[in-house]
Amino acid sequence: MEAVTEGSWESLPVALSPGVLQALRELGFARMTPVQSATIPLFMNNKDVAAEAVTGSGKTLAFVIPILEILLRREEKLKKMQVGAIIITPTRELAIQIDEVLSHFTKHFPRFSQILLIGGRNPMEDVEKFKEHGLNAILDFLPKQRRTGLFSATQTQEVENLVRAGLRNPVRISVKEKGVAASNTQKTPTRLENYYMICKADEKFNQLVHFLRQHKQEKHLVFFSTCACVEYYGKALESLIKQVKIMSIHGKMKDKRNKIFTEFRKLPGGILVCTDVMARGIDIPEVHWVLQYDPPSSASAFVHRCGRTARIGNVGSALVFLLPMEESYINFLSINQKCPMQEMKPQTNVLDLLPKLKSMALADRAVFEKGMKAFVSYVQAYAKHECNLIFRIKDLDFASLAKGFALLKMPKMPELRGKCFPDFTPVTVNTDSISFKDKNREKQRQKQLEQQRKERQENGGKKKFIKNKAWSKQKAKREKKKKVTAKRRREEGSDIEDEDMEELLNDTRLLKRLKKGKISEEEFEKRLTGSQSRLKAESVADLESEG
DSSP: OOOOOTTBGGGSSSOOOHHHHHHHHHHTOOBOOHHHHHHHHHHHTTOOEEEEEOTTSOHHHHHHHHHHHHHHTOSSOOOTTOOOOOOOOSSHHHHHHHHHHHHHHHTTOTTOOOOOOOOOSOHHHHHHHHHHHHHHHHHHHSOSSOOOEEEESSOOHHHHHHHHHHOSSOEEEEEOOTTOOTTOOOOSOTTEEEEEEEOOTTTHHHHHHHHHHHTTTSEEEEEOSSHHHHHHHHHHHHHHSOSSOEEEEOTTOOTHHHHHHHHHHHOSSEEEEEOGGGTSSOOOTTOOEEEESSOOSSHHHHHHHHTTSSOTTOOEEEEEEEOGGGTTHHHHHHHHTOOOOEEOOOOSSOOOOHHHHHHHHHHOHHHHHHHHHHHHHHHHHHHTOSOTTTSOGGGOOHHHHHHHTTOSSOOOOGGGTTOOOTTOOOOSSOGGGOOOSSHHHHHHHHHHHHHHHHHHHHTTTOOOOOOOHHHHHHHHHHHHHHHHHHHHHHHHTOOOOHHHHHHHHHHHHHHHHHHTTSSOHHHHHHHHHHHHHHHHHHHHHHHHHHO
8 A cells, every 4th residue: 555645635635536637737836835735625615714824835736626526526417508606816817827827727627617717908998897896796796605715825804804794704814934943024035035125216227227137147037116117117118128039018008918918928038017906816937036026006016926936846036116204114024014124225336227218208208207207107106105104205306206207307297296307307308209119109190299289279379288088088987986976975965076175175275375474365366266167277287298
């Protein structure tokens, strides 16, 4: 009789089906990981499971195998077109990955078929629909008698809410890596080396390029905070780092995402510039470094980003770039997520590539516009950071930040209104004269400029503002929000509308300035009567900055 070794698939208290064992042998998984040995027996014995385990610990097989075994053991076989199991993931890339893993098993069971359903062509609309109808709506359609498992690297409040809503008296599993003390709540793999670098905003890009040039043969993920930043810096890196495959991916991409994700997974080396769409659950083979150019909006996202390397017992490294004002984030991560960090000093005598980026912007309007949009999106994302005691927008050095984005001039946006920047020198060139390298785009732009000139002449020299589709959508959202707010206030006994409240607050501020002698009575009267028109003008200025 052959001895059963601890940790082997044969050591499970409930024997696995021959087809499942065959698939495991084909995939090369000779032994179970801790999360698999802890959760598979529970799941197969009809227990709901809520499992927390570090990234890259083998959670996919921990639910794929029980799903198959439970379906195989059904007394009443599944009928044609009957759904036996549903797997819900936060991103399409993770859905594709799980579908691929599952297919290795289902090929041994012709009675089962699988189908992959992912978001449509408009990710933002998909997200809005999902927020509106939510996971609870999906759960309501599922039968009450069911087995449910929830697997995550972090137990956030949102995950806890889902456990309460969708699981029945679940067994809670928190799996530690071998050799880690039970009291240790570290959420990143022990074989992951976590580094941080403190440098000024106008030094970050040069340090990033220098680092990537020094590690050309390796495979990297570079995380940015917004889609616009990925678009801008992705193109910049492509032009500055030669002989390296550089790809970009973010949530606003449509059909290209699947192709890019699949292609990058197969590459032996290269750079994937991305947003947090690549942070959760994605398994890309042999990622050497995870570089976080911008810290993520939440501590849990930091853990998920780092977890794209050092997976399933492999070693890996992660580096986050921080501004001097953000240094306390290291202590926050140490306390909040139990992430040990080591400092990596900025390299000296690195090449200054920002003038080259400026030259690219002057030579092509597409680069210039991408840079402006990236800067605006970065500032807006920064203002929404979860840890706003550390990431304070009022402490940002906008001049240094603008230099780091290689901007030719400061954009018009509410966050910069009324501020002056003596340390930032805009270019002397009229940016309206910068043309697109793409001749078709430039031809279209000239046509639009000519149309605007004609309209100004017809309107006595005044510019006519056209509300584009994006603006219309924003207006529709504001109108919807106003209606919801008005309804809530009516329910609470208040009949003050949003615009009236805003106007009242502005008038109150003006009155205070008058009392303190900061403005004259004449100026007070002038501003009071012009406050409403000023609000409209500011809205138009916001539109200009976005366009």
